[in-house]
Amino acid sequence: MSGDRPTEDGLIARFFAPLAGLGADGMRDDAATLTPSPGCDLVLTADAIVAGVHFFPDDPPASIARKAIGVNYSDLAAKGAAPRGILLTLALPDDWTEPWLEAFAGGLRDSLAAFGGALLGGDTVRAAGPLTIGVTALGEVPTGAMVRRMTAQVGDxxxxxxxxxxxxxxxxxxxxxxxxxxxxxxxxxxxxxxxxxxxxxxxxxxxxxxxxxxxxxxxxxxxxxxxxxxxxxxxxxxxxxxxxxxxxxxxxxxxxxxxxxxxxxxxxxxxxxxxxxxxxxxxxxxxxxxxxxxxxxxxxxxxxxxxxxxxxxxxxxxxxxxxxxxxxxxx
Amino acid sequence: MSGDRPTEDGLIARFFAPLAGLGADGMRDDAATLTPSPGCDLVLTADAIVAGVHFFPDDPPASIARKAIGVNYSDLAAKGAAPRGILLTLALPDDWTEPWLEAFAGGLRDSLAAFGGALLGGDTVRAAGPLTIGVTALGEVPTGAMVRRMTAQVGDxxxxxxxxxxxxxxxxxxxxxxxxxxxxxxxxxxxxxxxxxxxxxxxxxxxxxxxxxxxxxxxxxxxxxxxxxxxxxxxxxxxxxxxxxxxxxxxxxxxxxxxxxxxxxxxxxxxxxxxxxxxxxxxxxxxxxxxxxxxxxxxxxxxxxxxxxxxxxxxxxxxxxxxxxxxxxxx
CATH class of the missing domain: 3.90.650.10 (PurM-like C-terminal domain)
Incomplete structure (x- = not known):
């Protein structure tokens, strides 16, 4: 990594700390806390998207962020859950740029504002491969009320x-x-x-x-x-x-x-x-x-x-x- | 992907369903539920490891699994938390093999057995790059008791x-x-x-x-x-x-x-x-x-x-x- 690139901490402070939710302490800790609302279960799902597989590398960065959130929140919706937040793992290729990351973070911010939930944590790593964006999304449902996938009955x-x-x-x-x-x-x-x-x-x-x-x-x-x-x-x-x-x-x-x-x-x-x-x-x-x-x-x-x-x-x-x-x- | 490779569902059923925790329904749903113990907050952390950066591609697969769990559970330990489980995102390179994945899943099973928590969900994607393993770990602490990073005082x-x-x-x-x-x-x-x-x-x-x-x-x-x-x-x-x-x-x-x-x-x-x-x-x-x-x-x-x-x-x-x-x- 070239010497004038920001550190991971610098990236976090600049682009991701502003998106941090309650319990994430402005991304200045190694973990965040979350407590479901009284009478609720947490609902957890994880989906990753990969450049060249799930999106085009030249798709607008804000759209890529929206897709990373959207594919996960879509799972929450289908399970009957309301979003609480996400953890984001970014595997950045060698040729990432600050303008790209800034636009991506903007898309993340707008998507969270539109759909609910906040950034609760994550990790940023370099990987000499395609941009890979992993999201773990957390939602909540009233206790026991998650809608299952495999429970349909004949006649439904x-x-x-x-x-x-x-x-x-x-x-x-x-x-x-x-x-x-x-x-x-x-x-x-x-x-x-x-x-x-x-x-x-x-x-x-x-x-x-x-x-x-x-x-x-x-x-x-x-x-x-x-x-x-x-x-x-x-x-x-x-x-x-x-x-x-x-x-x-x-x-x-x-x-x-x-x-x-x-x-x-x-x-x-x-x-x-x-x-x-x-x-x-x-x-x-x-x-x-x-x-x-x-x-x-x-x-x-x-x-x-x-x-x-x-x-x-x-x-x-x-x-x-x-x-x-x-x-x-x-x- | 060659025609005789298993599907993602096949991989999940064979290697990961046996590790599924309560609330994950044998990995047969799109999300899992989790409820912290009464009087507890959840503690969330995410760390990814990348072949060639955080481990050697030829490290034993079970050791790579142990590292993926270990680096995340180490964060939980430092925050005063007890593990509840993980979500795992695997970005597999094109040359992955079933024996590798089987040994990796074995290491995951042994690490979860040794340190606690269960597999709660995840995603498996192909990425034409280095093997990248993202883990979101969930633990719990008594309400309000997470140990913070930034709170040391002069004289401590x-x-x-x-x-x-x-x-x-x-x-x-x-x-x-x-x-x-x-x-x-x-x-x-x-x-x-x-x-x-x-x-x-x-x-x-x-x-x-x-x-x-x-x-x-x-x-x-x-x-x-x-x-x-x-x-x-x-x-x-x-x-x-x-x-x-x-x-x-x-x-x-x-x-x-x-x-x-x-x-x-x-x-x-x-x-x-x-x-x-x-x-x-x-x-x-x-x-x-x-x-x-x-x-x-x-x-x-x-x-x-x-x-x-x-x-x-x-x-x-x-x-x-x-x-x-x-x-x-x-x-």
């Missing part, structure tokens, strides 16, 4: 929030050269889709609705088809999904109209960071109404069925398909 | 536990070719020092003693001189250290006898993972007695003094020296 309605496939299409649009359908799509739709790739929207507003009504939930990070298979795996459960009911944004719908084969990308592509949940039939109406009232509509797209094998996706014309190992996986 | 005794410098000498002995004094040192002493480099010993037994008696504490990870400076920074405090009182292992003492200039390595080298603490004079006797009774002796090596500037190290012959920016830093 399967619902998703937001819109599916935008980020996967946005990822395609980020490629160089862009795909041939990019020009026909138009600039506004392109921007929407790339924005969805850059800026996950953790659906934290849905957390209390999921706690009240969902039997099982997870966030969709590796594609609807694969994550649904993951949610139902190993218990003699499968699902029948009505493809026509899967919510698409206007931009994604336009892309699929231009190129119908993109529907497979929509259903299997990663980075949605939308909620996938299983809701008992007798709770469905209240669940949908409460989500609607929050401006975060959930859409029923199918049902948990008895059986083995991957979820079945049924098109409006009755054609059925499934995606065997079709889950997008970053690993 | 400065104490350290264990022995200082072993790991820094062990690191030198791991180099190829080994240093010229290695042969004279003898095989047994060499093994002791390399073992200390590989296997940090988090001094968790001292945690309650520190809570009762220490005014400030931290673990020594970046060298005694530098970490002491860090503990006293910015408050008109310095320290006077009696070099002859700094505890050396027989192996380190032998190395310093062979090559007196290695004393600078002992005082500034990293990876001790011993406790450094400041103890008010009226608590010193009880503090030392309790540590002694636990078989984890603390040794007073000097005193917090009024003044600016780095800690002063005074040799038996009265010669005084200091280490300006002499702290070993991994960054």
């Amino acid at each position: 309605a399967i619902c998703v929030g937001g819109s599916i496939g935008d980020a996967a299409l946005g990822l395609l649009l980020r490629q160089s050269p862009p795909p041939d359908w990019a020009a026909s799509l138009g600039g506004e739709a392109r921007d929407v889709l790339v924005d969805r790739y850059w800026h996950p929207r953790p659906r934290l507003g849905l957390a209390p609705v999921l706690r009240r009504h969902a039997r099982a939930a997870m966030d969709i990070s590796d594609g609807l088809a694969g994550d649904l298979a993951k949610m139902l795996k190993g218990e003699g459960r499968s699902a029948l999904i009505r493809v026509a009911d899967v919510p698409l944004s206007p931009a994604a719908a336009r892309a699929v109209t231009l190129r119908p084969d993109l529907m497979a990308t929509v259903l299997t592509g990663g980075d949605d960071y939308e909620i996938l949940c299983a809701v008992p039939p007798d709770a469905l109406a209240a669940c949908l109404a409460e989500a609607q009232a929050l401006g975060l509509p959930l859409r029923p797209i199918g049902m948990v069925t008895a059986g083995e094998g991957p979820p079945v996706f049924e098109a409006a014309n009755g054609l059925r398909t499934f995606f065997g190992a079709g889950s997008f996986s970053h690993f | 005794a400065i104490c350290v536990g264990g022995s200082i410098g072993d790991a820094a000498l062990g690191l030198l002995l791991r180099q190829s070719p080994p240093p010229d004094w290695a042969a004279s040192l003898g095989g047994e002493a060499r093994d002791v020092l390399v073992d200390r480099y590989w296997h940090p010993r988090p001094r968790l037994g001292l945690a309650p003693v520190l809570r009762r008696h220490a005014r400030a504490a931290m673990d020594i990870s970046d060298g005694l001189a530098g970490d002491l400076a860090k503990m006293l920074k910015g408050e008109g405090r310095s320290a006077l250290i009696r070099v002859a009182d700094v505890p050396l292992s027989p192996a380190a003492a032998r190395a310093v006898t062979l090559r007196p200039d290695l004393m600078a390595t002992v005082l500034t080298g990293g990876d001790d993972y011993e406790i450094l603490c400041a103890v008010p004079p009226d608590a010193l006797a009880a503090c030392l007695a309790e540590a002694q009774a636990l078989g984890l002796p603390l040794r007073p090596i000097g005193m917090v003094t009024a003044g600016e500037g780095p800690p002063v190290f005074e040799a038996a012959n009265g010669l005084r020296t200091f280490f300006g920016a002499g702290s070993f830093s991994h960054f």
